[in-house]
Amino acid sequence: MTQQPPPSVVDRPVVGSYATYAGAQRAVDFLSDNKFPVEHTAIIGSDLRMVETVLGRLTRGRAALAGVGTGAWFGLLIGLLLSVFAAGGHNVIVLIISGIVYGAVFGAIFGFVGHALSGGRRDFASRSQIVAARYDVVADAEVAEEAKNMLIKLGWREG
Structure with a gap:
């Protein structure tokens, strides 16, 4: 049995947009808790930047x-x-x-x-991480409207 490659993640409709990754993650978790097929979703970070936090002098x-x-x-x-x-x-x-x-x-x-x-x-110690300005939750076209409506209808909000 051959599997079809997944649709391009960037071509999927956005069902929610969040300021933090944790917010997008909670939205997908909310959909999962309400029996939505989350295997048809993805989280996309946009406007990526590398942030290096200086921890102190080395x-x-x-x-x-x-x-x-x-x-x-x-x-x-x-x-x-x-x-x-x-x-x-x-x-x-x-x-x-x-x-x-x-x-x-x-x-x-x-x-x-x-x-x-x-x-x-x-002469300093630091920690680097990649952060995004926005995190979009996207879904396959055939279930995107259902996901968007579920988030609205069931009153989910970031928080």
Whole structure:
């Protein structure tokens, strides 16, 4: 049995437009709760932009501290993998703890040295995300009117 490719998402009629992704998501959830076939819908973000939120200054100490956390997680993973081949329960605990400690130490060293070698470029920590100015809920043409009417008739509103 061959499946037909889905219709182009951008050619579908808009059944609702929202300022936030959460609002569009709640609208689709509302339709789902009211037994609408939501597999015929999509959420489209328009006017995309990348927003980078600066979290703070990144010093060598903070870079080393971040390296401790990353290294400890990596060390835990290595310790767990090595413990699969260890004989006896006592060796397993020693391998896991050793992996965490060595991972944290090497992570701190690599974090500190890596930041020191950056030459002062990018001395801040940040988080990036893509946001849209508007989020449209669209539906296949054959069910779009039903979706739009359902949102209006049942009194759904963003909030």
